């Protein structure tokens with residue numbers, strides 16, 4: 001029996017693939033499908049991106065058939081986290097997404113909501129939240145039924161080997177933030193130190209959250225984020241992603257999934 005495949009667990013749906021190439025293809029299918037459903041149902045597709053390897057995997061969306069079949073004019077693009085650097089800096093998540101995807105598909109430029117890079121971290125977080133509040137009022141971004149938070153059609157996250165998602169790092173006090181939608185940190189354990197990030201209430205109010213993880217260096221942390229390991233991992237950021245009224249899907253390659261119960265038990 002192939003150890004790849006889908007597994008429904010209490011921590012969401014696990015989709016495990018042979019290679020990161022396969023992850024990229026399936027991820028593109030999944031995003032294109034959600035875009036079609038959201039545009040049909042709401043007239044918009046509000047998607048939030050992160051940084052890291054997930055963005056190059058999304059590059060498949062520039063290729064056929066997606067470049068022609070996706071209704072790019074209905075996409076509204078946001079960032080679940082951003083580094084406080086200028087937009088043309090190598091560390092900018094906006095630049096990464098622009099180079100890998102956004103500049104290669106026919107998006108409407110005014111639908112791309114990048115973070116203001118001329119402000120301090122605190123000011124930029126406040127401004128981004130203000131912008132989101134306006135878009136929620138007019139329902140370009142949906143509104144959650146369970147909180148006063150925005151309800152993104154899709155939030156895409158990667159996971160660091162320490163278990164961070166977006167710029168929510170283990171043991172950081174922003175994990176406790178309940179009121180703000182967008183917050184900032186100035187002491188990121190990974191450079192650059194200043195970052196903006198969606199808070200957990202916003203991530204957990206989305207209709208769909210996908211966490212994309214590849215490579216063996218993430219296997220042990222992924223095991224802690226997904227399996228019951230007999231010790232308290234409830235404060236691991238990746239384990240705190242739990243969209244109450246939405247769907248959580250993990251896109252994994254075999255290397256990242258190698259220590260998961262769901263993966264190992266198909267061997268027996």
Ligand SMILES: O=C(O)[C@H](O)[C@@H](O)[C@H](O)[C@H](O)COP(=O)(O)O
Nearest residue numbers: 050051052053158159160165166
């Ligand atoms: O801006 C960031 O740093 C990211 O949003 C961050 O959360 C990233 O997604 C993970 O660190 C995984 O990155 P990799 O997949 O490249 O390891």
